[in-house]
């Protein structure tokens with residue numbers, strides 16, 4: 001019902017859109033958690049809330065390992081593009097809708113800030129996995145084009161080959177072993193329920209796709225690399241900016257992903273930190289952490305990016321569920337929470353987390369954590385997003401932070417209920433607290 005309604009609405013809007021310039025554009029895509037009731041990846045029908053939470057923790061650990069692998073491979077292959085960009089971070093936690101072609105064909109794709117390529121399953125499929133929507137049919141789009149081997153964006157891809165027809169064939173692998181292969185192409189992109197189209201967006205027409213994509217129709221890369229959707233906005237004279245607001249794993253709401261120039265009212269910004277070895281990821285500069293108002297003591301430079309080998313730093317990532325702090329910071333942070341949270345302890349090893357408790361009621365109180373970013377902006381995570389409900393019937397909650405070696409990640413649980421702005425033009429990242437299910 002909903003899909004038919006949105007599609008009809010969309011057809012009406014796209015007629016009006018034909019006369020509206022794309023410059024300075026501002027689009028809204030709907031995003032949902034992969035466990036949202038209408039997500040093609042939801043496991044709600046056959047898993048308990050606890051099982052779904054534990055699976056999310058396991059996926060988070062896998063993603064953190066995939067990013068670590070990417071960083072390790074890049075560190076030993078500095079300067080060799082085909083290596084530094086050949087392993088991407090893996091499959092994300094949120095889905096977004098996007099339409100490709102004229103007339104638009106609508107897809108539900110994984111949104112990923114840790115990789116760049118935009119791709120969808122494409123006819124004629126050699127090896128496609130099952131998905132809910134029809135696969136993209138290039139022959140049905142009047143604006144579809146194959147890109148040639150000499151196209152500048154083809155040259156940005158890590159792994160390409162030229163066919164007889166001079167078409168840019170690509171292969172793109174993720175850190176968890178997932179892969180998409182096909183024809184690098186271009187077409188108009190639009191968003192259901194938003195006016196206007198972005199012309200000539202390069203994307204992978206994937207004819208051989210395999211891995212942990214569930215039944216999602218493909219993936220939209222939102223990293224900083226040249227082939228990502230946000231970077232390509234520049235080619236249409238649109239500000240390379242996006243923002244999103246994330247809801248939690250048990251939420252039945254969707255929320256917005258805004259592309260192009262967006263309002264910055266009330267947003268606190270901090271400069272993006274450059275990492276020339278790992279240019280896709282979004283690094284922010286952390287200058288301090290407080291737990292319940294008390295400053296945490298940790299070695300200086302724990303969050304510095306090493307520009308020689310690309311290790312270190314704090315990555316802001318939508319596809320990693322937990323927050324991971326380098327061990328020398330994690331240890332004192334964990335100790336602070338252990339001292340402050342006095343509810344009965346529960347063994348968290350079967351959940352994959354270090355500090356779990358069983359409070360007497362579902363609305364227990366937990367200390368907050370504040371991440372102090374360069375340029376004076378404070379990112380506050382309230383207690384109920386620091387301790388996550390694992391198992392609604394038992395009220396068991398766990399600290400949603402873990403330790404890691406070599407670099408840190410600000411994960412999506414911490415980001416929930418913040419408007420997060422990624423501004424590639426001004427090279428800054430911003431945020432403000434907001435109830436995402438109301439937007």
Ligand SMILES: *[C@@H]1O[C@H](CO)[C@@H](O)[C@H](O)[C@H]1NC(C)=O
Pocket residue numbers: 023024025239261262263264
């Ligand atoms: C972006 O939006 C602001 C107000 O929201 C406006 O003043 C500015 O001109 C816009 N910039 C572009 C490039 O559209």
Ligand SMILES: *[C@@H]1O[C@H](CO)[C@@H](O)[C@H](O)[C@H]1NC(C)=O
Pocket residue numbers: 269270271375428
């Ligand atoms: C730094 O802070 C100042 C003052 O709040 C602000 O005007 C400026 O835009 C910020 N710079 C960045 C890069 O965030």
Ligand SMILES: *[C@@H]1O[C@H](CO)[C@@H](O)[C@H](O)[C@H]1NC(C)=O
Pocket residue numbers: 306307308309
């Ligand atoms: C940065 O990485 C290089 C190469 O791995 C290493 O030799 C150097 O000690 C590192 N610098 C710091 C400050 O850790």
Ligand SMILES: *[C@@H]1O[C@H](CO)[C@@H](O)[C@H](O)[C@H]1NC(C)=O
Pocket residue numbers: 359360361362363393394395
């Ligand atoms: C969980 O919390 C609710 C109130 O929020 C309470 O009624 C219930 O007894 C608690 N369950 C357990 C197992 O403590």
